Amino acid sequence: MPHRTFLAFIWPSLLAMVLFIAIPILSVGYQSLFVEHPQMMTEVESCGPFGCKTERRVDAAAMSELRAESPMGRYNGMGTYTNPSHLAFDEVGAAWRGSESFGQFLRLVMNLPFYKALFFTLAYTFIVTPLVIVLGFCIAIAVNTVSARLKGPVIFFSLLPMIVTPLIGALVLFWMIDARGVIGATLQQVFNDPQLSLKASPTLTWVTLFVYGVWHSAPFAFVVFYAGLQTVPQDTLESAMVDGASRWERIRFVTIPYLMPLATFIALMQLMDNFRVFEPIIGFSAEANATSLSYLIYSDLRSGDFPLFGSAAASSILTIGGVVILLTPVLIRTWREFKRKG
Amino acid sequence: MAKALHQRPLPLVALSTGFVILWVLLAAFPFVWTAWGSFKVEADFFSRTDWMNAIFGPKTLQQTGGTFTGDAYEAAWIQQGFWKAVLNTSIVVVAVVTISLTFGTLGGYALARSGFRYTFWLLIAALIFRAMPHVTLVSGYLLPFFEMNIWGYLPTTIIVLVAINQPFTLWMLHSFFMTIPKDLDESALVDGCTRFQAFRLAVIPVMWPGVVTTGLFSFLLAYNDFTVTSMLLTQENQTMVPKIASFLGSTQQEGKVMLAVSAAVSAMAPLFVLVMVFQRQIVSGLTAGAVKG
Incomplete structure (x- = not known):
């Protein structure tokens, strides 16, 4: 296909991606170098029944004029990146010098908003992903053994947690674990503790979010593995059986190696999706105990009456950096394969 | 031979069937529960006293005169x-x-x-x-x-x-x-x-x-x-x-x-x-x- 025809076919798609994905990334990078205008104050004399007093107020008119003039704010260089709500170099340094043990240092760093969010995001990504793969595999193996007539309905119900809107899925579980909901109330009775709440303690909130993540994504792994199981070569399984391999050995030495590429595929998809974990935090109202990088950006954009564009942009750039680091092994592998083929 | 490959001892069949049922419950129950509960009043769907209230809806009967209500939808x-x-x-x-x-x-x-x-x-x-x-x-x-x-x-x-x-x-x-x-x-x-x-x-x-x-x-x-x-x-x-x-x-x-x-x-x-x-x-x-x- 000549270049000209190729371009004729692909330009709408390419234009959409350049305009709304590539340029926004650049725009985020540029915005992150700026910071909001400082608050302009005016002295206002307010007189009441008890005499007059002067107050300092935000000068709204001057502020809006300033914003209209330079909407980006003022240039701040890398200042936003190093401030306390992002990489917080000064605070980390102070924590390093001021703490006696490594544990204490970690605790201090974990209290900084960016590191807290980063830690949760990484924990979520690297705990949920393997659990999804394992659970999905177990379900696929089990479903493969039940009678063929049940398979249709089983797959139908299995797909639900994944298909349903993430926010709604999280809300549905959230209402059930509410202290007055069916699971929350039952847990209180089982442990005989009327104060027990899955929302109050940080650890339990984390566990709840992980459980939600596994519940939401396991169907994906299940469906992929299940489709893979249908193509496992029966001859190999039979010859393994002739050689005296037990049921478990056949799974271990024939099925699992055969499904390995699928596991890599699921892991890649899950790493990408779990790294941007966001909706469950809103759905479970978990922001007090668990924030993710995506949530940080969202709350900056939602803050007060004017969004903190600079801060959100700096967090975005750091998040994009994380995505790139996460994808590097995949990209290197694809590049090698491509070179070998080419 | 192919038949032998697909023959499974009874305990294994029971175990995997049990696991599948458990998973289906986990996957579907929250949705069924919420869909059912959406036709009740809040005092029933979020009932501290007895979770059975969400199923039978006594408060719903009290407040609206029926065990199902479309009030929330309306x-x-x-x-x-x-x-x-x-x-x-x-x-x-x-x-x-x-x-x-x-x-x-x-x-x-x-x-x-x-x-x-x-x-x-x-x-x-x-x-x-x-x-x-x-x-x-x-x-x-x-x-x-x-x-x-x-x-x-x-x-x-x-x-x-x-x-x-x-x-x-x-x-x-x-x-x-x-x-x-x-x-x-x-x-x-x-x-x-x-x-x-x-x-x-x-x-x-x-x-x-x-x-x-x-x-x-x-x-x-x-x-x-x-x-x-x-x-x-x-x-x-x-x-x-x-x-x-x-x-x-x-x-x-x-x-x-x-x-x-x-x-x-x-x-x-x-x-x-x-x-x-x-x-x-x-x-x-x-x-x-x-x-x-």
Whole structure:
């Protein structure tokens, strides 16, 4: 296909991606170098029944004029990146010098908003992903053994947690674990503790979010593995059986190696999706105990009456950096394969 | 021999059947429970005294005179204007699916048929774009959109969702077009068609299975999106998911949470129908990327 025809076919798609994905990334990078205008104050004399007093107020008119003039704010260089709500170099340094043990240092760093969010995001990504793969595999193996007539309905119900809107899925579980909901109330009775709440303690909130993540994504792994199981070569399984391999050995030495590429595929998809974990935090109202990088950006954009564009942009750039680091092994592998083929 | 391969001892069958039943319960129970509870009053659905109340609804009987009530639905759909959010969602979803399939089929076809090296780089770029957290992109849109005065309108959101959807659509349709034999459109070229005529006359008639599957996933992305729609739309133009979230934010008092419950169940219902009708296509779509690489 000549270049000209190729371009004729692909330009709408390419234009959409350049305009709304590539340029926004650049725009985020540029915005992150700026910071909001400082608050302009005016002295206002307010007189009441008890005499007059002067107050300092935000000068709204001057502020809006300033914003209209330079909407980006003022240039701040890398200042936003190093401030306390992002990489917080000064605070980390102070924590390093001021703490006696490594544990204490970690605790201090974990209290900084960016590191807290980063830690949760990484924990979520690297705990949920393997659990999804394992659970999905177990379900696929089990479903493969039940009678063929049940398979249709089983797959139908299995797909639900994944298909349903993430926010709604999280809300549905959230209402059930509410202290007055069916699971929350039952847990209180089982442990005989009327104060027990899955929302109050940080650890339990984390566990709840992980459980939600596994519940939401396991169907994906299940469906992929299940489709893979249908193509496992029966001859190999039979010859393994002739050689005296037990049921478990056949799974271990024939099925699992055969499904390995699928596991890599699921892991890649899950790493990408779990790294941007966001909706469950809103759905479970978990922001007090668990924030993710995506949530940080969202709350900056939602803050007060004017969004903190600079801060959100700096967090975005750091998040994009994380995505790139996460994808590097995949990209290197694809590049090698491509070179070998080419 | 093949029979022996599929023979299983009874305990193993029992164990795996039990596990499957447990999983199905885990997957389906929350939805059944919430759908059932959405027809009760709050005192029953959130009952501290006895969870059985949510099933039989004694308080519902007391307050409304029947064991089922549509009050929450009425309040959400009519008084709180959820119908408008449903309408907005329909507009957004139909437009996003149509536009992204149009762009995607053209682009995917070109990527599948061009032998040049840059197609590889385009696909890699699409993969990286697919991994971008949507909220990072949104933080790039907001300020320019404010400045250009296009923030808050449905068309803006539609085109943004189309763009976010493109990487995935391109990958999926690219791998689908790879399975359609090249001879098909090449013989059309030999017969004197232009490339576009070959695409229209020879490829379009056979591409529908792949397009339907890809369309389903575009639909899900547009329908389920919260990040983009909650940040880029004004209150009046809100779609269903941000509307449900706004029920939660402002109204945590008695009786109001049922608004969110009934709205959430309303938003879930079309998805259930979708899975029921298109189960096979969804399954094949999920595995397409894996099997074909």
